[in-house]
Amino acid sequence: MMETAEIAARLAAVRAEIAASAAAAGRQAEEIELVAVSKTHPAAAIEAAIAAGQRVFGENRVQEAQQKFPALKAEHDGLRLHLIGPLQTNKVRAAMELFDVIQTVDRPRLAEAIAAERERRGTCPELYVQVNTGEEPQKAGVLPRDADGLIALCRDRLELPVRGLMCIPPVADEPSPHFALLREIARRNGLDGLSMGMSADFAIAVRLGATVVRVGSAIFGERKLTPAPR
Ligand SMILES: *Cc1c(COP(=O)(O)O)cnc(C)c1O
Numbered sequence: 532m533m534e535t536a537e538i539a540a541r542l543a544a545v546r547a548e549i550a551a552s553a554a555a556a557g558r559q560a561e562e563i564e565l566v567a568v569s570k571t572h573p574a575a576a577i578e579a580a581i582a583a584g585q586r587v588f589g590e591n592r593v594q595e596a597q598q599k600f601p602a603l604k605a606e607h608d609g610l611r612l613h614l615i616g617p618l619q620t621n622k623v624r625a626a627m628e629l630f631d632v633i634q635t636v637d638r639p640r641l642a643e644a645i646a647a648e649r650e651r652r653g654t655c656p657e658l659y660v661q662v663n664t665g666e667e668p669q670k671a672g673v674l675p676r677d678a679d680g681l682i683a684l685c686r687d688r689l690e691l692p693v694r695g696l697m698c699i700p701p702v703a704d705e706p707s708p709h710f711a712l713l714r715e716i717a718r719r720n721g722l723d724g725l726s727m728g729m730s731a732d733f734a735i736a737v738r739l740g741a742t743v744v745r746v747g748s749a750i751f752g753e754r755k756l757t758p759a760p761r
Pocket of ligand 1: 570731749
């Protein structure tokens with residue numbers, strides 16, 4: 532794990548870059564929420580980020596989050612946790628117990644399972660619909676041409692709290708066209724939340740209207756484990 536002081540310094544650098552990109556685009560830095568992606572990193576690294584003022588974290592696996600976050604949430608007021616990885620329907624209940632935001636709603640069956648669990652619990656995390664802007668067969672997310680239909684199902688029929696859209700551009704592509712496509716799908720559906728931008732491209736994403744950026748390695752360092760398939 533990186534030293535506490537280094538995590539604090541990297542966090543400050545990321546925040547400064549978000550502020551600079553926002554200013555360059557005529558936006559307020561406060562319009563952009565920084566999700567610190569802590570997957571594969573130990574609770575001690577998350578504690579270091581909390582000590583540096585960070586309160587919003589992202590994890591891509593329910594099970595890993597269950598191992599780290601109940602204790603952290605009990606210890607620190609105001610922590611908010613985003614699920615940014617694919618969600619299986621049999622983990623919906625566990626995910627809704629722990630996560631404040633689910634960014635990866637990508638198919639009707641999952642939306643229906645979340646709606647059923649919302650009936651049972653009486654509460655629901657904020658939701659984002661994940662769009663597979665690059666139409667990559669191995670990647671999660673609804674295809675752009677099916678996005679309007681899934682958004683309508685979630686929002687109008689199931690009355691779920693859809694805040695916006697999320698995308699992960701193909702690794703080899705220039706990200707801007709993907710961010711622009713996501714923004715266009717959000718605009719025509721009257722949604723204003725845009726979760727886009729990771730360590731390599733969050734500055735571009737902020738210029739193109741991101742309201743949520745998901746930054747892992749730029750804060751916590753390289754991950755030793757390979758990321759989960761998505
Ligand atoms: C891992 C991950 C991130 C963070 O990636 P970095 O390149 O380390 O910033 C962001 N979004 C999703 C969906 C991820 O799985």
